[in-house]
Amino acid sequence: MMPLLMARRGEINTIAAVHGKAETKRFLESMGFVIGAAITVVSEFDGNLIVSVKDARVALSKVMAAKIFI
Template sequence: MMPLILAAAGETNTIRKVSGNPEVKKHLEDLGFVVGGEVTVVSAIGGNLIVNVKESRIAISREMAGKIMV
């Protein structure tokens, strides 16, 4: 397992764990980051990530990406 921030751009990964306090976990789950789901890093700009999750393109901060384990 590794945090999403270490995933290579263009490769599809399976989400294994979402950590953080209950509000953060709920927010990430509402965005589509659920255990067993797939996420693809599109690009990393200044430490922030643009990812494809559940057929949507989402920008997340480096801090949030560190809470998603793949």
């Protein structure tokens, strides 16, 4: 298990865990970041990511991306 920040661009991964406070977890889950979901890093800039999850593209700060483990 490793943080999403370490994922390679274009590689399909599976979300293994979401860490953080309860409200942060609920927020991420509402956007489709749930355990077992497929996730792909589309691009990265300065540690911030654009990811594809559940047929949607979402921008994540490096702080939020560090809470998602694959």
